[in-house]
């Protein structure tokens with residue numbers, strides 16, 4: 372059974388739309404599977420307990436760019452995994468981010484997520500040669516972008532299935 376978590380922070384809803392599309396991508400990929408679990412959590416809702424992260428095979432994290440870097444609520448949440456002795460070794464990590472008008476810092480934000488995954492001993496796939504830094508989207512995602520997010524969810528789901536089953 373593959374166990375997926377999409378974890379996001381949003382202030383004005385753009386990252387949430389991306390998270391929902393990735394959710395749809397995974398769900399559509401796994402529809403034929405007899406047994407899988409897929410959860411979507413907004414860290415602002417305070418309904419995710421840090422220790423629950425250890426239950427997932429795949430954790431996909433998204434947050435907007437704030438002041439040229441990953442929004443601090445998500446950064447702080449992830450950092451606290453170390454203080455809480457959470458081990459995410461051998462899990463698959465995915466990441467996405469949303470920025471406004473100034474892309475500066477977006478790749479840095481993605482790389483800070485990749486760094487977190489590597490520090491946790493996780494496995495991180497690229498998307499493709501053209502979008503090596505993951506899903507980085509400006510402002511409100513349109514249909515084309517949402518479709519790309521769904522494809523990203525599918526790609527990660529395929530990888531997770533191949534590793535976890």
Ligand SMILES: Cc1cc2nc3c(=O)[nH]c(=O)nc-3n(C[C@H](O)[C@H](O)[C@H](O)COP(=O)(O)O)c2cc1C
Nearest residue numbers: 381382383384385386435437438439470471472473
């Ligand atoms: C406090 C704050 C700081 C921001 N700093 C940046 C920034 O440095 N560069 C940028 O391109 N966008 C910046 N933005 C814009 C957001 O990244 C952008 O609107 C994003 O799509 C918001 O995602 P959300 O709707 O999920 O919150 C900032 C927004 C806020 C609220």
